[in-house]
Amino acid sequence: TCTRLKRQNREVTCADMTEAAAGGVASSIVGPTEQAAAWLARFAGVIESRDIEELKTLFTSECYWRDLVSLTWNIKTMEGREAIGRMTSVTLDTVRPHSWKLQGEATQTDDFIEAWFTFETNVATCVGHLRLREGCCWTLFTSTQALRGYEEKTGRTREWGAAHGARVVPVADQPEQKKAKKEPEPYVVIIGGSQSGIALGARLKRLEVPHVILERTKHAGGNWRSRYKSLSLHDPVWCTHLPYIPFPDHWPIYPSKDQLADWLEMYVKVMNLNFWTNSNCMSATWDDAAKKWTIQVDRDGQKTILRPKHLVVATGVYGLPNIPDYAGTDLFKQENEILHSSAYTNGDVFAGKKVAVIGSNTSAHDICADLHEHGVNVTMVQRSSTTIVGRNTLKDVLCGGLYSEEALENGISVEKADLMFASIPYAVLAEMHKPLCATMRERDADILGRLEQRGFLLDFGEDQSGNFVKFVRTGTGYYFDCGACELVASGKVGLKVGKVARFNSKGLVMEDGEEIAADVVVYATGYGPINDVAAQFLGKDVAEKMGTVWGLGSGVPRDPGPWEGEIRGLWKPTPQEGLWVHAGNLQMNRSYSKYLALQLQARYLDLPTPVYSEQTHPELTRPVDLDPRLVGG
Numbered sequence: 089t090c091t092r093l094k095r096q097n098r099e100v101t102c103a104d105m106t107e108a109a110a111g112g113v114a115s116s117i118v119g120p121t122e123q124a125a126a127w128l129a130r131f132a133g134v135i136e137s138r139d140i141e142e143l144k145t146l147f148t149s150e151c152y153w154r155d156l157v158s159l160t161w162n163i164k165t166m167e168g169r170e171a172i173g174r175m176t177s178v179t180l181d182t183v184r185p186h187s188w189k190l191q192g193e194a195t196q197t198d199d200f201i202e203a204w205f206t207f208e209t210n211v212a213t214c215v216g217h218l219r220l221r222e223g224c225c226w227t228l229f230t231s232t233q234a235l236r237g238y239e240e241k242t243g244r245t246r247e248w249g250a251a252h253g254a255r256v257v258p259v260a261d262q263p264e265q266k267k268a269k270k271e272p273e274p275y276v277v278i279i280g281g282s283q284s285g286i287a288l289g290a291r292l293k294r295l296e297v298p299h300v301i302l303e304r305t306k307h308a309g310g311n312w313r314s315r316y317k318s319l320s321l322h323d324p325v326w327c328t329h330l331p332y333i334p335f336p337d338h339w340p341i342y343p344s345k346d347q348l349a350d351w352l353e354m355y356v357k358v359m360n361l362n363f364w365t366n367s368n369c370m371s372a373t374w375d376d377a378a379k380k381w382t383i384q385v386d387r388d389g390q391k392t393i394l395r396p397k398h399l400v401v402a403t404g405v406y407g408l409p410n411i412p413d414y415a416g417t418d419l420f421k422q423e424n425e426i427l428h429s430s431a432y433t434n435g436d437v438f439a440g441k442k443v444a445v446i447g448s449n450t451s452a453h454d455i456c457a458d459l460h461e462h463g464v465n466v467t468m469v470q471r472s473s474t475t476i477v478g479r480n481t482l483k484d485v486l487c488g489g490l491y492s493e494e495a496l497e498n499g500i501s502v503e504k505a506d507l508m509f510a511s512i513p514y515a516v517l518a519e520m521h522k523p524l525c526a527t528m529r530e531r532d533a534d535i536l537g538r539l540e541q542r543g544f545l546l547d548f549g550e551d552q553s554g555n556f557v558k559f560v561r562t563g564t565g566y567y568f569d570c571g572a573c574e575l576v577a578s579g580k581v582g583l584k585v586g587k588v589a590r591f592n593s594k595g596l597v598m599e600d601g602e603e604i605a606a607d608v609v610v611y612a613t614g615y616g617p618i619n620d621v622a623a624q625f626l627g628k629d630v631a632e633k634m635g636t637v638w639g640l641g642s643g644v645p646r647d648p649g650p651w652e653g654e655i656r657g658l659w660k661p662t663p664q665e666g667l668w669v670h671a672g673n674l675q676m677n678r679s680y681s682k683y684l685a686l687q688l689q690a691r692y693l694d695l696p697t698p699v700y701s702e703q704t705h706p707e708l709t710r711p712v713d714l715d716p717r718l719v720g721g
Contacts, residue, residue, distance in 0.1 A: 124194035124203035127220055132188040140177050144169040148224040152513040156231035157683045158214045159183050160700035161690075163660045165513050165653040175700055182698050184210045191215075200226060211235055211695050212686075217511040229511035232686055238693060240294040274300040274362070275692050277383055277394055279369045279625070280402035282309050283330065284670050286352055287677040288402060289361045290331050291685030297692045300394070301402075302367040302385060309352030310365075311404075312345045317434045318458040319345040321674070322450065322568045324483045326491035328674035329502055330355055331681060341483065342570070367392075369625045372399055374666060381666060398688055401622050402670045405563055405638065406615030412446070416591035420609070423593070429455060429612040435462030443467070444596055444604050446588060447612030448474045448544075449565060453572035455610055456581045467582030467604055469596065473545035475555045475566040481531045482568050485524055486556060491675075506679040514560065514640050515653055518553040525554030535569065538577040543585050550644045559673075560655055562646040563638050564614055618671065626667075633664045637671070659684045661699055 118126070127146065134142045147153075153172050154165040159179045166172045187208045194203035201220040208214060213236055217229040234240070241247055276292060278285040281303025292299045303310065312319075320342045321328055325335055328343075333355060335343070343351075356363045370384040383394040409428040417426060429451040435458045443459055445452050448470035459466040477486075488494060490505035500508070512520065525548050529536065540546060547565075549558045555566040567573075575581040587599040595606035617638070623631035637657035639647040654660075657669050659680040670677070670684055690697050 120194040120196040120201040121190070121203070123223065124201055124218065124220060125190045127218070127223065127225065128188055128190055128203070128205055131225075132186075135176075135180065135185060135188070138180055140173045143176060144173050146225055147172060147228075148221055148226050151224075151226055151228075152515060153228040153230070154511065154513050155229075156510065157686055158209055158212060158216075158230045158232045159185060161687065161697045162699050162701055163654055163658075163680075163683060164700065165515065167513070167515055167653060171702075174702060178702075179698070179700055182210075182696070185214075208236070211690070213239075215507065217507070219511075227511065227513055227516070229507075231507065231510065232683070235686065235690060235693065235695065238295070238689065242294075272298055274298045274394060274396050276300075276398045276400060276688055277302065277369075277381070277396040278400045278402050278670075279372075280404065281305075281356075281363060281365070282311050282402075282404065283348075283352065283674055284404065284672070284677050284681075285400070285402035286356060286361065286363075287330055287681040288400060288670050288684060289363065290355070290359045291681045292688065293359060293361055294332070295685055295689045297685070297689050298362075299396075300362045300364055302369055303363065303365050304368045306365055307349070307353055308356040308363060308365070309349040312349040312352070314433075315345055316429075316432045316451075316455060316458060317345075318454055318461075320570070321345075321348060322479070322570075323673060323675065324487050324491060326493070326495070326502070327487055329678060330674075331678050333358065334502065342479065371627075372625050372630075373627075374630070374664065376665070379666065398666050398668065398691070400668045400670050400684070400688075401618065401626075401634075403618065403621050405618065405671045405673075407617045407620035408615060409611070410613045410616055411611060412588070412613055414588055414590055416597075419593050420591040420595070424595075424606070425608045427608070427610055429610055430615075432610055435459040435464050438462070438464050438608055441465070441607040442595075442605055443608045443610060444469055444606040445610045445612050446471070446596075447614070448472075448567075449612070449614070450567050451614075452612035453567045453569070453576075455612060457570075457572035457575055460575055460581055465582075467584055467606075468576060469588065469598075469604065470545060470583065470585045471587055473547040473565075475548055475558055476532065476536060476539065476546060476569055476573060477528055477555050477566070478532045478535065478569045478573075481528045482555075485528050485531065486554075502678075506675070509675075510679060513653065514655075517560075518549075518551055518557050521553045521557050522551070525549070525552055528554065532569075535573050535577060539573060542577055542579070542583055544576060544583060545585060561639055561642050561644055564646070618669065630664055630667070634662050634667065634669065637669055660687070661701070 131146055147169050151169060151172065152165055152167055156163055160175065166175045185207055189206050191204045191206055194201050203218055205216050206214065207216060212232040213234050214230060214232050216231065218225055219227040275297055276299040278288055278299060278301045281301045285301045286308060289299060289301045305311065325339055325341050325343060329335055364387055367385050367387040370386055372381050372383045374381055380395045380397055381399050385392040385394060409430050411428060432455055438459060439462055442465045444467050445456050446469045448468060452468060456466050456468050490500060490508055495505060529548060536546060548554055558565050576583055584598065584604055589597050589599045596604040596609065619631045619634055619637065622634060635657055639656055641647065641649045641652040641656065643649045658671055662668060668684060670681065672680065687697065
């Protein structure tokens with residue numbers, strides 16, 4: 089129940105306030121839409137009056153306000169009434185939110201009332217979402233959708249395109265003159281031309297922000313083509329569309345890597361993006377006096393200098409390959425081979441050999457399955473536990489409500505699904521996912537049980553919250569099963585659980601003394617932080633200044649505190665002025681490229697962007713309830 093608040097010498101509950109706002113109609117007989125409208129009207133009133141103490145009474149004692157670039161010009165969640173009070177006391181006079189209007193009908197479950205609304209700020213049109221519990225707000229979500237007067241040209245405002253009929257072509261528009269015309273200096277340089285950089289480039293193109301995307305390979309999405317041949321997307325197709333142009337409706341649920349690479353190449357052309365291939369960023373230096381970057385680019389062997397105001401690192405979630413330092417590797421490599429999974433392409437080159445794959449997450453499973461299909465004697469070496477979810481289970485249980493054919497039939501577009509997903513604060517995500525995780529484990533019970541009988545180490549997150557929470561915390565430690573688990577469970581792929589002690593001339597020596605014969609060892613040992621890649625062109629000092637990228641600060645292994653409540657370092661200002669990071673899975677690339685592009689557009693237009701960035705107070709930090717029986721991902 090809502091905490092009672094002492095005001096005007098009597099106890100007042102949120103339900104009382106809702107009843108008053110609704111004209112004295114008891115909340116027990118007022119419908120959910122009327123209750124949501126009454127709460128929003130009262131909320132709008134106290135926002136207008138700047139009565140912060142009254143505002144805090146509209147929220148439950150445990151409450152969250154997640155804001156995407158509307159009031160905070162940041163991506164930030166305020167947790168608790170006091171945090172909400174501090175944020176609004178700083179931002180309201182500057183941002184001036186107004187015109188709060190309920191959209192559509194509210195819905196009600198056993199736990200809360202949900203409703204969508206719109207509002208405006210001094211510069212933006214916005215969308216929000218609320219969840220009420222007994223008349224009080226439990227979660228509030230606010231997000232900027234467009235800068236007023238600078239919206240994307242779409243629908244009735246689309247451009248003419250080709251002009252028909254006889255006309256005189258201005259000299260400046262003639263093809264020869266266009267080729268000779270010098271390209272304008274980009275306001276934004278995006279380093280990385282795969283899905284992250286391409287999605288952001290498409291947003292900036294539509295917002296008319298001058299930019300260029302730098303891709304070091306010969307083609308858009310070239311990193312996909314270079315990976316192992318059996319690689320496919322591991323999230324269902326409904327999750328993975330790029331902005332503006334969805335995948336064809338006949339595409340497979342899990343497209344192959346080459347299908348995605350083809351799509352990225354097509355997308356760059358169709359969206360007419362300013363995309364440079366064979367372009368490697370050699371160095372990037374910030375000039376604090378001029379407030380610009382000086383970027384040296386090797387473009388097709390020619391040195392080019394760019395001087396943008398903003399630099400976006402879009403090289404992916406991960407950094408450089410993790411290469412374990414085991415004793416005896418030089419001895420083993422005299423007659424044998426060691427490679428990282430990033431260099432693995434196809435199992436046919438290893439036919440007739442014995443291969444050991446060190447690792448037990450996504451790449452390890454994919455590579456083991458590929459090697460087995462090519463008749464290779466392969467053994468998986470599992471060093472720590474892994475979260476396993478079947479792909480059908482993932483599709484139906486975790487994604488089905490928002491990203492599926494059923495969701496589309498229920499009127500939930502991809503854009504609406506992204507907003508619905510974004511409306512959930514990370515602080516409550518783990519609790520919401522625990523029952524989903526339990527359902528997924530039940531559905532996958534047969535294969536999970538047979539894996540355990542084989543000795544495979546399983547976990548489902550440190551607090552049993554499952555694969556997605558593990559992903560946002562650590563970015564690793566899971567596999568969406570597309571067949572490799574059956575190979576492990578049946579013994580067709582060998583399995584050794586334990587730590588590697590060293591190499592000898594014939595293979596691996598485990599800590600328990602067992603030897604694993606191998607002609608080839610594949611390190612499926614993951615990657616380091618993105619900072620390591622950034623340091624190659626930013627330098628070590630600036631890369632360190634970026635701070636931690638990824639994780640929530642949940643306090644679990646590989647995600648040390650303090651708690652931040654958002655994915656660290658992404659899609660918002662970093663400690664280095666003019667430097668941004670854009671990464672994540674395809675759903676995140678699509679969803680958050682919008683908010684990063686809006687921040688960059690506002691700065692390009694020289695609009696006020698006062699960033700509210702107060703850190704979470706220690707008393708709001710909530711460590712995960714760890715289960716000591718789990719090995720950890």
